[in-house]
Amino acid sequence: MGIRVNFENNLGELKSKITEMGELSVVALERAFKALKTQDVEIALKVIEGDTAIDNLEMDINQFAIWLMAKEAPVSRDLREIIGVLKISSEIERVADFAVNIAKATIKIGNTKSLLEITHLEKMKELSIDMLQKALQSFLEENIIFAKEVGDLEDEVDQLSGETYKKLTAYLSEHPEETNQLVQLLFVNRYLERTADHITNIAESTAYLIKGQIYDFNS
Amino acid sequence: MGIRVNFENNLGELKSKITEMGELSVVALERAFKALKTQDVEIALKVIEGDTAIDNLEMDINQFAIWLMAKEAPVSRDLREIIGVLKISSEIERVADFAVNIAKATIKIGNTKSLLEITHLEKMKELSIDMLQKALQSFLEENIIFAKEVGDLEDEVDQLSGETYKKLTAYLSEHPEETNQLVQLLFVNRYLERTADHITNIAESTAYLIKGQIYDFNS
Numbered sequence: 117m118g119i120r121v122n123f124e125n126n127l128g129e130l131k132s133k134i135t136e137m138g139e140l141s142v143v144a145l146e147r148a149f150k151a152l153k154t155q156d157v158e159i160a161l162k163v164i165e166g167d168t169a170i171d172n173l174e175m176d177i178n179q180f181a182i183w184l185m186a187k188e189a190p191v192s193r194d195l196r197e198i199i200g201v202l203k204i205s206s207e208i209e210r211v212a213d214f215a216v217n218i219a220k221a222t223i224k225i226g227n228t229k230s231l232l233e234i235t236h237l238e239k240m241k242e243l244s245i246d247m248l249q250k251a252l253q254s255f256l257e258e259n260i261i262f263a264k265e266v267g268d269l270e271d272e273v274d275q276l277s278g279e280t281y282k283k284l285t286a287y288l289s290e291h292p293e294e295t296n297q298l299v300q301l302l303f304v305n306r307y308l309e310r311t312a313d314h315i316t317n318i319a320e321s322t323a324y325l326i327k328g329q330i331y332d333f334n335s
Numbered sequence: 336m337g338i339r340v341n342f343e344n345n346l347g348e349l350k351s352k353i354t355e356m357g358e359l360s361v362v363a364l365e366r367a368f369k370a371l372k373t374q375d376v377e378i379a380l381k382v383i384e385g386d387t388a389i390d391n392l393e394m395d396i397n398q399f400a401i402w403l404m405a406k407e408a409p410v411s412r413d414l415r416e417i418i419g420v421l422k423i424s425s426e427i428e429r430v431a432d433f434a435v436n437i438a439k440a441t442i443k444i445g446n447t448k449s450l451l452e453i454t455h456l457e458k459m460k461e462l463s464i465d466m467l468q469k470a471l472q473s474f475l476e477e478n479i480i481f482a483k484e485v486g487d488l489e490d491e492v493d494q495l496s497g498e499t500y501k502k503l504t505a506y507l508s509e510h511p512e513e514t515n516q517l518v519q520l521l522f523v524n525r526y527l528e529r530t531a532d533h534i535t536n537i538a539e540s541t542a543y544l545i546k547g548q549i550y551d552f553n554s
Binding site for chain 1: 521
């Protein structure tokens with residue numbers, strides 16, 4: 117097998133690990149939100165436990181990438197791809213961390229009358245998952261169209277996050293007895309906004325890989 | 336000049352850029368807190384503007400590291416050092432981002448009677464800066480003692496953060512008219528807790544560099 121074929125195979129393995137990490141993070145976000153919505157501490161604990169697998173995958177990817185760099189001493193585009201893989205895996209890890217943060221907020225809220233319906237959090241979660249899937253597809257298929265769509269969806273999440281902040285703080289001023297839950301929902305609102313930011317970073321790294329040019333979809 | 340000397344020189348330059356980034360982040364944290372304490376929007380805006388220089392330094396470091404890897408194809412400890420530099424610069428960048436977040440919270444609070452004195456936020460800021468300076472010193476001098484001290488200080492920040500959360504939410508239940516400021520202070524409390532986490536990651540990366548062994552000072 118030629119050096120080139122070997123390198124492509126190794127890069128392919130790195131990419132499939134990225135896909136696995138991405139899929140696990142989608143599951144983590146879905147589960148964390150289900151836990152929040154149904155106030156189910158058991159599911160929340162599963163999200164927290166499940167994060168170790170995602171962290172381990174990131175370490176795997178880092179070590180594999182370092183080994184590949186040491187072995188092949190890649191240059192130009194190949195090197196950019198490996199650095200891209202490292203950046204993207206660290207962004208996915210942060211998305212998964214936000215799922216854990218949502219799970220922890222769920223536990224802090226406990227069992228009480230849910231105020232989720234006064235927020236846009238569910239819609240924001242759906243948009244974020246859509247964004248993550250598009251960002252991953254963009255990376256795997258080297259498709260810049262999907263990467264650009266991620267940037268557009270982020271604007272929607274930002275908009276919804278601003279509105280949710282206003283609704284929650286207004287409600288809080290009138291219902292101080294709900295402080296605990298409302299503060300936690302304000303944190304979840306922030307986590308989902310940040311989740312969307314990090315998914316946008318994945319799309320930007322991908323766009324950079326494809327075009328060799330730096331993008332800023334956040335601004 | 337031998338290849339070895341050349342490599343050491345380049346690594347030295349990377350390390351001096353890390354120091355510069357660290358120093359700028361200390362300034363950003365100090366300034367952001369001063370803005371929060373004196374409710375000075377001008378200073379807050381300076382922190383936000385100043386973040387570009389830190390972001391640019393991180394990009395510089397990334398590109399320099401990639402160039403060095405492509406040029407020297409380093410292995411074992413040398414490679415670990417460069418990967419360490421990349422990890423540490425990305426953690427410092429996140430610390431600087433929290434300074435920006437504190438500056439933004441300051442702007443959202445605006446001019447009103449400050450409730451900072453009911454919190455431990457100033458003490459947490461001081462501990463964080465102490466941690467960052469120790470973590471950087473540990474990295475530059477390859478001194479594991481400082482890295483361990485960072486882990487101890489993080490426990491203190493966590494403790495103070497927990498207490499501050501309780502104080503702020505209790506106050507909020509009784510003073511709903513202060514919702515805006517109190518919610519922003521709750522966010523600042525979270526940012527400082529996360530700042531301490533990321534500084535601990537710097538210390539862990541440093542400990543890994545020195546000992547070639549993975550540490551978890553967070554747990």
